[in-house]
Amino acid sequence: MKFTIKTDLINKIPADIITLAVNDKNQILCGKQIDALTLKHLDNILKLGDLSNIIGSTLLIHSATKYSRVILLRIGVQADLTPKEFFKGIVGASKELNKINFTKIIFPINQFVNKLLTEQAATEYLVRALADQGYKINSLKTKNKPKPTNYEVYLHANKLATKEIKQGLKNGQAIAKGVDLTKDLGNLPPNICTPTYLASEAKKLARGYKMKITVLEQKQIEKLKMGSFLAVAKGSREAPKFIVLEHKKGPKNKKPIVLVGKGITFDAGGISIKPSQDMDEMKYDMGGAATVLGVMKTVGELNLPLNIIMVVPTCENLPDGKAVKPGDIVKSMSGQTIEVLNTDAEGRLILCDALTYSERFKPEVVIDVATLTGACVIALGHHISAVFSNYDPLADELKTAGEKALDPVWQMPMWDEYQPQLNSNFADMANIGGRAGGSITAACFLSRFAKKYNWAHIDIAGTAWKSGKEKGSTGRPVSLLSQFLIKRTKN
Numbered sequence: 001m002k003f004t005i006k007t008d009l010i011n012k013i014p015a016d017i018i019t020l021a022v023n024d025k026n027q028i029l030c031g032k033q034i035d036a037l038t039l040k041h042l043d044n045i046l047k048l049g050d051l052s053n054i055i056g057s058t059l060l061i062h063s064a065t066k067y068s069r070v071i072l073l074r075i076g077v078q079a080d081l082t083p084k085e086f087f088k089g090i091v092g093a094s095k096e097l098n099k100i101n102f103t104k105i106i107f108p109i110n111q112f113v114n115k116l117l118t119e120q121a122a123t124e125y126l127v128r129a130l131a132d133q134g135y136k137i138n139s140l141k142t143k144n145k146p147k148p149t150n151y152e153v154y155l156h157a158n159k160l161a162t163k164e165i166k167q168g169l170k171n172g173q174a175i176a177k178g179v180d181l182t183k184d185l186g187n188l189p190p191n192i193c194t195p196t197y198l199a200s201e202a203k204k205l206a207r208g209y210k211m212k213i214t215v216l217e218q219k220q221i222e223k224l225k226m227g228s229f230l231a232v233a234k235g236s237r238e239a240p241k242f243i244v245l246e247h248k249k250g251p252k253n254k255k256p257i258v259l260v261g262k263g264i265t266f267d268a269g270g271i272s273i274k275p276s277q278d279m280d281e282m283k284y285d286m287g288g289a290a291t292v293l294g295v296m297k298t299v300g301e302l303n304l305p306l307n308i309i310m311v312v313p314t315c316e317n318l319p320d321g322k323a324v325k326p327g328d329i330v331k332s333m334s335g336q337t338i339e340v341l342n343t344d345a346e347g348r349l350i351l352c353d354a355l356t357y358s359e360r361f362k363p364e365v366v367i368d369v370a371t372l373t374g375a376c377v378i379a380l381g382h383h384i385s386a387v388f389s390n391y392d393p394l395a396d397e398l399k400t401a402g403e404k405a406l407d408p409v410w411q412m413p414m415w416d417e418y419q420p421q422l423n424s425n426f427a428d429m430a431n432i433g434g435r436a437g438g439s440i441t442a443a444c445f446l447s448r449f450a451k452k453y454n455w456a457h458i459d460i461a462g463t464a465w466k467s468g469k470e471k472g473s474t475g476r477p478v479s480l481l482s483q484f485l486i487k488r489t490k491n
Contacts, residue, residue: 001134002152003127003169006106007159011035011066015154016102019071019093021111022051023078029111038065042072055081056088060096071096079114086112087125087406094133097151108156109165119161120168125406126155127172128479131180137472138184174301175482179475182287182294186465186473190266190283195241195314198263198289202243202312205293209247209300216242226313226353228332232346233315235270235323240315242354247299247308255364256307257488259296259481260354262347262370263289263314270317270343271325284473285347287464288369289314294478295485304489309361313350317343329427333357334449339427347372348445349431355449365394365454368446369477370461375438377462385409385463385477388443391454398456401484407477409458418444 006013010033021029026046031039042061045051051059057074073089075081097105112122134149157165185193185201199215206213221230221242233240243263248256267285268274274282289312296310324330328340330349333356338349347370358366376386385402387409389395395411402408421433421441429448433441443457463476 001130001149003173004152004154005162005165005169006154006156007162009033010106010108010156013106013154013156015104015106016067017069017071017097017105018067019073019105019107021075021078022046022072024053024076028072029078030108033108035066038067041065042070046072055085056092058089058092058096060100069100069102075112078111081112081114082116083121083125083404084406086117086122087129090126090129091133094130098133102151104152104154106154106156109161110156110158119157119164120171123155123165123168124172124175127169128176128179131172131176132475135180135183137187140189171302171486174298175479177301178294178298178478178482181297182290182475182478183473185290185293186284186287188283190316193283193286194238194265195263195316196239198265198286198293198312198314199241199243201293202245202310205296205300206245211296211300212246212248214244216244224333224357225331226333226357227330228338229313229315229350229353231324231328231330231340232264232270232317232349235318235320236316238265238316240313242357243310243312243314245296245310247296247304247306249303249305250307254307256309256361257485258309258311258358258361258363258366259292260311260351260358260366260368261288261290261292262286262351262368262372263312264317264347264350265314267317267344267346268319270323270346271319272342272344273319274344278467281465281467281471284465285371286314287371287460287473290473291369291460291464291476291478291481294475295481298478298482299485302486304485306485306488308485309363311354311358313354315350317346332449336429336448337427339424339430341430342432345432345442348442351446352449355446355455359452363453365391365456366450367398367456367458367481369458369481371464372459373439373442373461375435375442376459379412379439380410380462382462382466385480386412386439386459387456388412388414388440388447388459389456390414390447390450391456394454394456397487398458398480398484401487402477402480405479405483407480407483409477409480412440412443414440414443414447
């Protein structure tokens with residue numbers, strides 16, 4: 001998909017299709033810029049009432065005189081159009097586009113702009129929505145392979161707004177590339193997307209964007225005494241990796257932002273084995289790692305003037321004669337001991353050592369991302385991710401970024417009253433706290449390893465992928481974290 005900014009008169013731009021906004025009074029907002037014959041034809045169609053009054057609804061029209069097709073998009077009162085409604089509308093338009101063959105389409109940006117939607121924001125949302133719907137799963141099919149999305153998009157702009165539209169296009173494309181990488185990694189089968197594969201992808205990012213890469217192997221991990229992480233890896237024949245990717249484009253004296261991603265490339269549950277139904281979806285248990293790798297791609301594309309460090313502990317969690325057992329006690333890098341009551345609560349066991357490792361960077365903030373708990377899905381469903389934090393201003397910052405990115409999070413409690421659920425008679429703590437408040441006690445567990453800095457934990461168990469006919473990675477929450485970082489460049 002190629003994007004080009006055009007400032008010519010709309011009638012002088014050659015294209016197969018144009019997308020036109022229709023307000024609550026059935027008026028085409030770009031009507032004055034469309035030739036009279038086409039406008040009359042479209043007005044007659046609108047009078048038939050085929051375009052729903054629901055905001056975001058679309059209607060594909062064939063043989064619309066000047067254009068072979070027109071997509072009409074209901075936006076209601078232009079001044080009241082919200083980013084969420086606009087994004088939904090572009091997604092709807094994109095679904096119509098996926099049904100037809102064409103080469104060029106025009107999107108006049110000005111017809112969507114209001115106080116809630118600047119030219120830059122509207123362009124960014126439009127680019128992200130088109131890219132999301134244009135994504136093709138990187139399947140290994142040998143027949144009926146999906147064809148790549150290969151059309152050109154003309155972003156029609158007022159000459160005075162070209163700077164804002166260029167920035168919106170730049171941000172939108174960079175975020176879309178990050179999201180696509182996260183989707184690609186998540187959708188790969190676990191026999192391909194192994195810890196070694198994730199390390200190779202990090203190395204590609206390092207080469208492409210001149211970042212520093214460090215990949216710690218088994219013996220180096222042992223030397224660091226990451227006993228908790230290594231306990232999870234014991235059941236697999238795939239070697240664990242500990243990946244550190246550094247983007248240092250901010251002031252040298254500025255403390256870094258550390259992004260930690262859970263990288264369980266397949267989670268069978270270990271000895272506490274999961275039910276076989278839908279276990280194939282446990283290839284998505286590296287969604288946190290895929291997210292932070294995707295964010296680093298966006299960071300590289302935008303060359304953000306920040307110091308950002310990515311940390312990914314990655315391994316498999318499988319049952320084996322050497323696998324960690326319920327009742328085993330392991331010692332974390334922090335020196336704290338953990339009684340493993342359930343080997344399927346392994347994400348926190350690898351993240352705790354990554355959080356301790358992150359102390360060495362003297363970070364400004366640390367944000368970990370993980371498909372951590374089924375309890376989070378029960379609490380919030382599949383629409384919104386959970387955020388826990390030991391520093392409310394950081395949680396507020398992430399919530400604001402999520403709202404702007406249309407990739408929302410909801411702050412969950414992490415009160416001291418929950419901590420005793422992790423008590424153990426035999427170790428400093430247990431790795432589970434029972435069924436009650438499972439996502440909260442998981443966050444409480446992690447908080448014990450994040451006391452030396454401002455920290456937030458994002459549980460994406462309900463949002464990282466979809467099941468059923470639309471099975472596949474969603475690419476969330478790349479957009480949220482990208483928006484968080486972009487905003488940080490302006491502070």
